Amino acid sequence: MxxxxxxxxxxxxxxxxxxxxxxxxxxxxxxxxxxxxxxxxxxxxxxxxxxxxxxxxxxxxxxxxxxxxxxxxxxxxxxxxxxxxxxxxxxxxxxxxxxxxxxxxxxxxxxxxxxxxENLLRAMSYLTIxxxxxxxxxxxxxxxxxxxxxxxxxxxxxxxxxxxxxxxxxxxxxxxxxxRHRPLDVRGLLLSAIGLGGLVFGFEAIGHGLLPRYGSLALVGLGLLSAVLYVHHARRATHPLIDLSLLRIPTFSVSFWGGNLMRIGSASQPFLLVLLFQLCFGLNPLQAGLLSFVGGAGAFLMKLLAVRIVSRFGFRRTLIGNAVLTGLTLAATGLFDITTPYWVVIVVLFISGVIRSLQFSTLGALTYADVPAPQSSAASSLSAMSIQLTMSLSVGVAAALLSLIMVWREHAVLTESDIALVMGLAGVLCVASALVYRRLSVTAGSAVYASGER
The missing domain is CATH 1.20.1250.20 (MFS general substrate transporter like domains)
Known part of the structure; x- marks a missing residue:
C-alpha cells in the first residue's frame, strides 16, 4: 500500500x-x-x-x-x-x-x-487500484x-x-x-532515451496536435530507428540497460505482448470519455470527471475477488475470458448517447472498471511469476517502459483515428458515432489480445497463488 x-x-x-x-x-x-x-x-x-x-x-x-x-x-x-x-x-x-x-x-x-x-497476485491487486x-x-x-x-x-x-x-x-x-559491480550501459542509455523519447513525444504530439504532422511522424521515425539500433546493441552487450532476454521467459513474454496490446486498446478510454461527455454531451469538466470516476470505483471490489477468481480458473482462462469481456464493455461505452440514462452509464462504467482491474491485476502478477529475483529490476524497467510507451501510443492512435473518421465522414464537429467507431476498434484490439494469452499453459503462473490458497 x-x-x-x-x-x-x-x-x-x-x-x-x-x-x-x-x-x-x-x-x-x-x-x-x-x-x-x-x-x-x-x-x-x-x-x-x-x-x-x-x-x-x-x-x-x-x-x-x-x-x-x-x-x-x-x-x-x-x-x-x-x-x-x-x-x-x-x-x-x-x-x-x-x-x-x-x-x-x-x-x-x-x-x-x-x-x-505465493502472495504476488494479492500484492499486485492492491497496486492496481x-x-x-x-x-x-x-x-x-x-x-x-x-x-x-x-x-x-x-x-x-x-x-x-x-x-x-x-x-x-x-x-x-x-x-x-x-x-556496485554492475556498470552503466551508456550506449544503451543514449539509444533507449532517444528511442523512447521520440516514440512517446511523437505519439503525444500526434494525439494533442503539438507539432505539425510531419514533425510528429519524424519523431516517431527517429524513435523507431533508435529502438532497432538498441535491439542490435542489447544482443551483444554484456550488461544491457534493458534486458531483452527476459522475453525468453514464456510467462513474461505473453504478459508483455498481450498486456501491450490490451493497453493500446483500453488506455484511450478515459481520453475518449472526456471527449464524449464534454464535447458531445455538454457536461462540464467536474461533472464528466465524477461520471468517469465510477469506473475506478470498481477496482476496490475486484481487489477482494482477484485471487479467488484466478485460483479457480487459472491465469490462462482468466486472461482469455476477461480480454473478451474488456473488449465488449469498451465497445459498449461507445454506444452512449445524449439520451442514455445516467444509471446505465454508471453501471456500464462500473462493470468496465471491475473487469479492467481484474485483467491488470492478473497481468501484473503473471509478468513476474517466473522472473528470477536477480532480474527483478530489469523486468520492472522493461515493463514500465512498455506501459509508458503503449499508453502514449493508445491516445495518439485514438486521436489520429478520430481525425481520419471525421474527414472520411465529412463531419465538421465530433459526434457520438465518431467516438463509437474508435471505441469499437479499441475493443477489437482488447479481444485480439486473447489470442496471445492462448499461448499460456494451463498451469502457467500457479506458484503465485496456489501456495497461498493451500
Whole structure:
C-alpha cells in the first residue's frame, strides 16, 4: 500500500494538472496551446529515465532510490507551485518526470523482493487500484482544487503525501543492498532515451496536435530507428540497460505482448470519455470527471475477488475470458448517447472498471511469476517502459483515428458515432489480445497463488 500510494501521487498529479492549464495560461500570459509543454515535458522526462531505473535500483539499493525519488518529486511539486513563468514550471515538471520515472519501477522492485511468491497476485491487486483510480480521480480533483482554491494547490497537495510516504518507507521497507559491480550501459542509455523519447513525444504530439504532422511522424521515425539500433546493441552487450532476454521467459513474454496490446486498446478510454461527455454531451469538466470516476470505483471490489477468481480458473482462462469481456464493455461505452440514462452509464462504467482491474491485476502478477529475483529490476524497467510507451501510443492512435473518421465522414464537429467507431476498434484490439494469452499453459503462473490458497 505504501508503494501504491506513491504511484497514486504521481498519477493524480499527472492528470489533475490538465484541468489547471487554462488558469495557468491566463496567469502566465501565455497562449493556451503552449501550456501543453507542461504535460509533454513531464512525459518526455519519464520516457528518458525509466530505462535507467532498474540499473539505479541494483547499483544503489531500491529503498535508497525510492526515497530519493519521493523527495525529488515532493521538492519538484513545491517548485511547480512557486513557479511564476512557463519556463520555471516546465523545468520543475522535468524534475517531477525524472522522479516519477524512478518511483514506479523501483517501487515494483521492492514489492517483488519483499513479497513472497505465493502472495504476488494479492500484492499486485492492491497496486492496481491507484493505477486505475489515479487517472480517473485526477481531473475532478484538479477541477475542484482550481475552482475552490487555485492551481498551485494541485502540486502542494503532494507535500504531505510525500512526507508521510518517506516516513513509512524508512520505517517499514527493508534496505536491500545495491550491487556496485554492475556498470552503466551508456550506449544503451543514449539509444533507449532517444528511442523512447521520440516514440512517446511523437505519439503525444500526434494525439494533442503539438507539432505539425510531419514533425510528429519524424519523431516517431527517429524513435523507431533508435529502438532497432538498441535491439542490435542489447544482443551483444554484456550488461544491457534493458534486458531483452527476459522475453525468453514464456510467462513474461505473453504478459508483455498481450498486456501491450490490451493497453493500446483500453488506455484511450478515459481520453475518449472526456471527449464524449464534454464535447458531445455538454457536461462540464467536474461533472464528466465524477461520471468517469465510477469506473475506478470498481477496482476496490475486484481487489477482494482477484485471487479467488484466478485460483479457480487459472491465469490462462482468466486472461482469455476477461480480454473478451474488456473488449465488449469498451465497445459498449461507445454506444452512449445524449439520451442514455445516467444509471446505465454508471453501471456500464462500473462493470468496465471491475473487469479492467481484474485483467491488470492478473497481468501484473503473471509478468513476474517466473522472473528470477536477480532480474527483478530489469523486468520492472522493461515493463514500465512498455506501459509508458503503449499508453502514449493508445491516445495518439485514438486521436489520429478520430481525425481520419471525421474527414472520411465529412463531419465538421465530433459526434457520438465518431467516438463509437474508435471505441469499437479499441475493443477489437482488447479481444485480439486473447489470442496471445492462448499461448499460456494451463498451469502457467500457479506458484503465485496456489501456495497461498493451500
Amino acid at each position: 505504501i508503494i501504491g500510494c506513491a504511484l497514486f501521487m504521481e498519477l493524480i498529479d499527472a492528470t489533475a494538472v490538465l484541468t489547471a492549464l487554462p488558469q495557468m495560461a491566463r496567469e502566465f500570459g501565455e497562449p493556451s496551446v503552449r501550456m501543453n509543454l507542461v504535460v509533454s515535458l513531464y512525459l518526455l522526462a519519464v520516457a528518458l529515465f525509466v530505462p535507467v531505473s532498474g540499473w539505479a535500483a541494483d547499483r544503489f539499493g531500491p529503498r535508497r532510490v525510492f526515497v530519493s525519488a519521493i523527495v525529488l518529486f515532493t521538492l519538484a511539486s513545491v517548485a511547480c507551485a512557486c513557479s511564476t513563468s512557463l519556463l520555471q514550471l516546465s523545468l520543475a515538471r522535468l524534475a517531477q518526470g525524472v522522479a516519477g520515472a524512478m518511483m514506479v519501477p523501483v517501487g515494483q522492485v521492492i514489492l517483488l523482493r519483499w513479497s513472497a511468491r 491507484p493505477a486505475l483510480i489515479g487517472p480517473i480521480l485526477g481531473p475532478p480533483l484538479g477541477g475542484l482544487l482550481v475552482t475552490l482554491l487555485s492551481w498551485p494547490w494541485i502540486f502542494l497537495i503532494n507535500v504531505p503525501i510525500g512526507v508521510l510516504g518517506i516516513g513509512l518507507v524508512v520505517r517499514y521497507i527493508p534496505d536491500y543492498p545495491g550491487a
